[in-house]
Structure formats: structure tokens, C-alpha cells
Amino acid sequence: MFAVPASSPSGRQAYAVRRLALTAFRSYPALTLETDARPVWLAGENGAGKTNILEAISLLSPGRGLRGAALVESARRMPGEAEPKTPWAVAARVEGPDGSFDIGTGLQPQPDGRLTEKRAAHINGAPAPASAALGETCRVVWLTPAMDRLFLESPGGRRRFLDRLTLAFEPGHGRVASAYERATRERMKLLKDGGEATWLTAIEAQMAASGVALANARARTAERLKADLAPLTGAFPQGLIAITGSFEETRMPGDEGEARFREMLARRRRADAEAGRSLYGPHTADLAVTHLGRGRPAAECSTGEQKALLIGLVLAAARAQAREPAGAAPLLLLDEIAAHLDAVRRAALFDEIAAIGAQAWMTGTDSSLFAEMGPRGQGFYVTNGALNPI
Numbered sequence: 354m355f356a357v358p359a360s361s362p363s364g365r366q367a368y369a370v371r372r373l374a375l376t377a378f379r380s381y382p383a384l385t386l387e388t389d390a391r392p393v394w395l396a397g398e399n400g401a402g403k404t405n406i407l408e409a410i411s412l413l414s415p416g417r418g419l420r421g422a423a424l425v426e427s428a429r430r431m432p433g434e435a436e437p438k439t440p441w442a443v444a445a446r447v448e449g450p451d452g453s454f455d456i457g458t459g460l461q462p463q464p465d466g467r468l469t470e471k472r473a474a475h476i477n478g479a480p481a482p483a484s485a486a487l488g489e490t491c492r493v494v495w496l497t498p499a500m501d502r503l504f505l506e507s508p509g510g511r512r513r514f515l516d517r518l519t520l521a522f523e524p525g526h527g528r529v530a531s532a533y534e535r536a537t538r539e540r541m542k543l544l545k546d547g548g549e550a551t552w553l554t555a556i557e558a559q560m561a562a563s564g565v566a567l568a569n570a571r572a573r574t575a576e577r578l579k580a581d582l583a584p585l586t587g588a589f590p591q592g593l594i595a596i597t598g599s600f601e602e603t604r605m606p607g608d609e610g611e612a613r614f615r616e617m618l619a620r621r622r623r624a625d626a627e628a629g630r631s632l633y634g635p636h637t638a639d640l641a642v643t644h645l646g647r648g649r650p651a652a653e654c655s656t657g658e659q660k661a662l663l664i665g666l667v668l669a670a671a672r673a674q675a676r677e678p679a680g681a682a683p684l685l686l687l688d689e690i691a692a693h694l695d696a697v698r699r700a701a702l703f704d705e706i707a708a709i710g711a712q713a714w715m716t717g718t719d720s721s722l723f724a725e726m727g728p729r730g731q732g733f734y735v736t737n738g739a740l741n742p743i
């Protein structure tokens with residue numbers, strides 16, 4: 354047996370999946386997997402089902418998981434079958450700084466058996482509200498090939514990335530973000546329907562309170578990342594990050610900020626009604642990343658440099674989380690990570706993961722990509738819906 358590293362530099366148990374069971378989840382009719390706390394790598398041909406495993410783990414946290422797909426899409430369908438028949442379920446034993454938890458989540462069928470976006474969650478056998486409870490129990494951060502264009506595409510993806518990192522620091526962030534979205538939608542509806550001013554004022558107060566809380570939480574993430582951006586090995590470039598946008602650049606701290614946001618909303622009613630959407634607020638923010646070594650915005654960097662910047666950011670977030678007063682390294686889901694990196698950077702990535710003490714889940718088509726992990730990791734070959742230890 355190899356020694357199990359398992360804990361963050363803080364000495365607290367890093368988040369680690371010790372057991373995973375999938376039912377009717379994408380390509381898997383049923384699967385059970387036992388793992389120790391070391392990083393995991395999955396090798397296998399294209400279409401073998403590697404990303405599906407990472408997606409299942411990502412659904413142990415709130416939201417739609419690393420594919421961002423509708424929840425019903427993950428339900429196993431046979432070729433040619435339009436509607437899935439069986440709800441998917443993911444069950445896991447997850448260790449973390451607060452102990453070991455059995456987490457179960459899956460689609461909750463309607464009383465008539467229909468599958469919708471309704472999701473159920475259980476923690477240690479007791480029903481739990483999916484969004485809040487999952488975020489408290491399991492912290493997950495991911496990087497996928499779909500995020501390679503993060504710096505080139507619209508700000509929405511960058512906001513989601515920032516919010517996902519924030520959620521791993523502050524599980525309450527999801528609730529605040531939903532409250533802000535809901536209030537923004539309700540205000541828009543009132544503006545369209547010509548609602549009463551008193552209602553508008555009340556809903557704008559909610560929008561201002563949740564919007565300021567949302568922006569503050571993102572700003573705290575940016576601060577934490579700044580403090581942890583210097584990478585261990587220098588293999589990944591240092592990024593300088595800033596939250597930008599008209600709201601961010603004009604907002605004031607504290608109670609004054611909330612009052613000012615309320616005033617701005619009241620003043621902008623007509624403009625927002627004409628535009629058909631709310632034009633000012635933290636939902637328009639962007640995450641600006643600069644490659645410090647090159648002195649250039651990320652979007653102007655080479656494809657490889659952009660990927661390295663993203664990896665650097667995710668590792669910085671994991672390091673910062675491990676150092677939080679009651680924190681621990683999150684689960685890191687790094688899909689197709691090894692393929693993009695040359696041998697030196699790959700080795701550096703494995704060293705960083707080992708130093709952080711995180712249980713990273715990595716995928717690649719070839720097991721040789723993970724040779725440098727050696728006994729620091731555990732490998733599985735994925736084929737025909739089964740995972741065989743390597």
C-alpha cells in the first residue's frame with residue numbers, strides 16, 4: 354500500500370470522494386467505484402465515459418454540473434430514445450474537514466412519473482434542500498475543454514466561472530445569486546406590466562440588498578485569489594484579476610452602496626423598461642484577467658497561455674481554499690487536462706496538486722500521460738462502462 358497524503362497543507366482533510374455510485378447516469382446503467390483520498394486519473398478511448406464520471410461528481414455541488422446541461426439530459430437514454438425513462442442518481446461518500454458524509458442526489462420524478470428539472474438531495478439519508486446543503490457539504494471546482502475559450506467569449510461564462518469559485522469559498526453565494534436574479538426578474542415584470550411604484554420600490558430594495566451582497570462576495574474571491582496567485586513552480590503564469598463593468602466601477606462600499614444602487618434602480622426604471630432588461634447591476638460584471646508576465650489581457654494571449662492562466666487561477670483558488678480558517682482543498686475536476694500540457698508543465702501540475710493536497714480527478718485518452726503521478730495518484734482504465742484499476 355502507498356501512503357495516502359489526503360490532507361491539505363492546513364492539516365485539514367481535503368475533500369475526497371471515497372465511494373461513488375451511479376444509476377442510469379448517461380452511459381452508465383450502474384457503476385460503483387471505491388477510491389482512496391489520492392488524486393484519481395481516468396484513461397480511456399474517446400466516448401468511453403470519462404467526462405461522464407467527472408460530470409456526476411460535479412453534480413454533488415449545487416447547479417447544473419460541469420456540462421451546464423439540463424438535469425434531465427444526464428438521464429440515460431438508449432439510442433433513438435427521445436425521452437429518458439429512469440431518473441438518474443449519484444450517490445457518494447465524501448470526506449471533508451467536517452467528517453465523512455453520504456451524499457445522494459438525482460432527478461425527482463413528478464407524481465405522474467414525468468422527469469423534469471426537479472432535483473432531490475439527501476445528506477446522510479436525510480432529505481436536504483439541494484442547493485444550499487450540497488454546497489455546504491462538498492466543494493468542487495472544475496476546468497473543462499469547453500472553458501478553453503472563456504477569455505474570448507461573452508462575459509457570462511467568466512461570471513459563471515467567478516461565481517463557481519466563489520461558491521467553493523462561500524456556500525451561501527448560490528442563494529444570494531438566486532435571490533438577486535429573482536428580484537431582477539420580478540422588477541422587470543412589474544416594469545412591463547406598469548406595476549405600482551410602492552411594489553417597485555420594495556422589489557428594488559431586495560435587488561439592491563442581494564446585488565450588493567453578490568458583488569461583495571465576488572470581490573472577496575478576487576481578493577483571496579490575489580493573495581494566492583503566485584504559483585508554486587512558475588510553470589503556470591501569474592494572472593492579475595479584476596472585476597470590471599459599470600456597476601463595479603461606480604459602486605460604493607457598505608450601506609451607502611446599497612442606498613445608491615436603490616436610487617440608481619429607481620432612476621433607471623424608464624430606460625430599463627424600454628430596453629426590456631436591467632442595464633445596471635452586478636449581473637453585467639466581467640472578470641478581467643491579465644497575463645502578468647506578458648503584460649497583456651488574457652484574450653490577447655496564445656491558446657496555450659490562456660489555458661495555463663486558467664489552470665493557474667483554479668490552482669490558486671484551491672490553494673486559497675485550503676488556507677481558509679475552516680477550509681480544505683476542494684475536489685478538482687480537470688477534464689482532458691493532460692493533453693494540453695507539455696511534459697514539463699504536466700509534471701508541474703501534478704506537483705502542485707500534490708502540494709495542495711487536493712483530490713484531483715483528471716482524464717486523458719492515454720494512461721502514459723499520468724506516468725509522472727506515480728504512487729501519488731490512482732488510475733483507472735475506462736472501457737465498456739466499467740472502471741478497472743491500472
Ligand SMILES: Nc1ncnc2c1ncn2[C@@H]1O[C@H](COP(=O)(O)OP(=O)(O)OP(=O)(O)O)[C@@H](O)[C@H]1O
Pocket residue numbers: 378379380381397398399400401402403404405406426427428429430431718
Ligand atoms: N443521456 C445519455 N444516455 C446514454 N448515453 C449517453 C448520454 N449522454 C451521453 N452519452 C454517451 O456517453 C458516452 C461517453 O461520453 P463521455 O463524454 O464521458 O466520453 P469521454 O470518455 O469523456 O470521451 P472523450 O475522450 O471523447 O472526451 C458517449 O458515447 C455518449 O454518447
Ligand SMILES: [Mg+2]
Pocket residue numbers: 403404405688716
Ligand atoms: Mg471527455
